[in-house]
Amino acid sequence: NAGVTQTPKFRVLKTGQSMTLLCAQDMNHEYMYWYRQDPGMGLRLIHYSVGEGTTAKGEVPDGYNVSRLKKQNFLLGLESAAPSQTSVYFCASSYPSGYEQYFGPGTRLTVT
């Protein structure tokens, strides 16, 4: 099992460009999450999904969109990147009511 994988691992964007981060899990988990980690801020929830076709906002959703068209995939989109979105992004997944989350290795995004 690969667990939770994230693509790409690194990316540099210019302000105003768009991109999509892909998260895939092979554990048949219902719940999936996107977090960002910034120095001194810990991990903050951007969006999450409790099942295929459903998404919900987390703590810091502004500037991001998500889609969960397939159970195993959760996409995070930046339509117009800003320097404030420079961060490390982590995807996670879990069973329903399974509070333990399994995290991917992260994507380091720099917006110049």
Place this chain on the structure above:
Amino acid sequence: DQQVKQNSPSLSVQEGRISILNCDYTNSMFDYFLWYKKYPAEGPTFLISISSIKDKNEDGRFTVFLNKSAKHLSLHIVPSQPGDSAVYFCAASAAGNQFYFGTGTSLTVIP
């Protein structure tokens, strides 16, 4: 406003001694708490959890204590080993959908 706080950014402990990592929270609705461990360039990995109906949970060298009246939890690692050197995050949830993480404590275990 940070609902989960880890006020010690770093901690150094001698190998074999006890490591105590602390976490405070403000939301009295939180009913489930977790600790994660993170190595550089990797995602966090689950370590141990505790529900609000308990005040202690043990798993090998790791014990988590919960003091609901003080809104405080702590992670004890005994004995500490060099491989325990990592960043530790506490996280809390009310009803299980959204988790709020602390800012992390970097633990260094000195051989």
